[in-house]
Amino acid sequence: MSIHPLAQTLNETLNAGNSIAYSLLSRKGKGIYFPSKGILGQSAEAKGKDINATIGTALEDDGSPLTLGILEEMISTDKSAFLYAPSYGDPTLRTRWKEMLAQKNPNLAGKLYSTPVVTGALTHGLSVAGYLFADEDDQIIIPDLYWDNYDLLFEQGYGAHFKTFNTFINGGFDVPALEAALMDGPVGKRIVLLNFPNNPTGYTPSKAEVTAIVQVLVESAEAGNRILAILDDAYFGLVYEDGIATESIFAPLADAHENILALKLDGPTKEDYVWGFRVGFLTFGFKGATEAQLKALESKAAGTVRGTLSNVPNISQALLLAAYSSDVYEAQKQSKYNTLKKRYDKIVEILAAHPEYADSFCAMPFNSGYFMCVKLNGVDAETVRNTLLEKYSTGVIVLSGLVRLAFSSVPLDKLEQLFSNLHNAVMEVKG
Ligand SMILES: Cc1ncc(COP(=O)(O)O)c(C=O)c1O
Known part of the structure; x- marks a missing residue:
């Protein structure tokens, strides 16, 4: 090349x-x-000229983006958002x-x-x-x-x-x-x-x-x-x-x-x-x-x-x-963080309150993000996953032999049930 x-x-x-x-x-x-010298470069050089026949976006006769009204009505930002970004x-x-x-x-x-x-x-x-x-x-x-x-x-x-x-x-x-x-x-x-x-x-x-x-x-x-x-x-x-x-x-x-x-x-x-x-x-x-x-x-x-x-x-x-650029951005972001943090705290509380869960799984180190993983005790993770789906109406991910729980997508009031289902499914598979 x-x-x-x-x-x-x-x-x-x-x-x-x-x-x-x-x-x-x-x-x-x-x-x-x-490619600063190709179409993009030549278009940049033509910017602001009386006639600019360089770039492949369609413009109205008044120079504004040529767009469909149905889409324009749905879009609250400036019409320039219809055009290409650099x-x-x-x-x-x-x-x-x-x-x-x-x-x-x-x-x-x-x-x-x-x-x-x-x-x-x-x-x-x-x-x-x-x-x-x-x-x-x-x-x-x-x-x-x-x-x-x-x-x-x-x-x-x-x-x-x-x-x-x-x-x-x-x-x-x-x-x-x-x-x-x-x-x-x-x-x-x-x-x-x-x-x-x-x-x-x-x-x-x-x-x-x-x-x-x-x-x-x-x-x-x-x-x-x-x-x-x-x-x-x-x-x-x-x-x-x-x-x-x-x-x-x-x-x-x-x-x-x-x-x-x-x-x-x-x-x-x-x-x-x-x-x-x-x-x-x-x-x-x-x-x-x-x-x-x-x-x-x-x-x-x-x-x-x-x-x-x-x-x-x-x-x-x-x-x-x-x-x-909005002055409510930080507060809204904090509030969503709080939603996830509450679930994290709840999981920590659940694990502390149920020492018997140690018979079926142990939690891997976790302190952040959307997920946590558990290692199952003496059972095949894929079998437990299928048991959870079929008998407990509960979906989890199995990967690298671990079970991954996405608490980002589980409501706070269902977390107790999630862990109890997991424990019961493991016990059931163990027989
Ligand atoms: C570790 C990690 N990196 C990257 C991504 C991909 O993110 P995006 O949706 O922004 O492509 C994900 C999404 O699940 C992820 O878990």
Whole structure:
């Protein structure tokens, strides 16, 4: 594959000073560029001209978007939401999200990181990360309890392979297992994928564990490894216990070491309860990065968006921007957090009140997010799942031999019943 001159320019910018960013790019990542001189670039140059016959949106004779009345009546935002958004995302929304990142992660203060590029929610952001950095047969280091869609995204999508490490030890995150996975094999490229609050476990590391995770990543970087840390922050902000990290690991990693490129994926899907809007963000940071290098990474990401979705729905971006500018946004968000936190507290209370449940299952560590997992005692999880469906009218997910309970979708007053059904189903299967 020949390298386009625009990609070449981005690559030279990224490679300046031997930076980590260029050396981690996949073959596709080296080849991708934002087509700033093609249709998009020529359209930009024609903006404001008397006659602009450049871009493929339809306009009325008065220059406003040519739209169907039936849809216009349903849409309360500005009519411009009918038009394409830029492939980088709505610039005002990008800037707003960056400001919000700084507010939500005070440890980002004074650090240089890219302006977020808008993706078609986190799944697409993860795929863009795979496109840019994962080559066929690359290994991705990941805890053994992970969201199953990563299989499709990285293994099926880009031919990468997971190198899993043990997730929990002594009720906490198994940092030594991460360290061993990082140090295993010859010095070279390492891709690490971390997701907190975690799906499926609902676990977020304590502040001390975050420090330890950052430390082993830095030690591995010191040893000469070139590390891409992909941080899937889909459930950011939903932490229910004191002492647990409330900031993304992106904050300490964004300037941790010249050999660590941090890539944060986040978005409103779960944070703002807009699963169907399909908006996410992808943000880069690495120690010693220049503004030009961060812009070059943004261009690589936006080029990938252009070549996959073209751009992300403008209507969703417009609605979110309006919400983020509203003075009721924070209070409403807090109230929805409270709904989930109450369910979490209730589960903790139920588990404490029923020591007999230990005969049928034990809870895995959990403190955040939408889920928790239990390990069943001496019975097959799939058999219990089917018993729950058939005899208890209760649906759960079985994965990696565990039962995942999404308390995000179970009303508070049904949680007692959920756990009692689970206990009874296990006892029944045990005979
Ligand atoms: C860990 C994790 N990452 C990413 C996603 C995908 O989010 P989105 O709907 O924004 O694509 C999910 C959704 O279930 C998830 O659990």
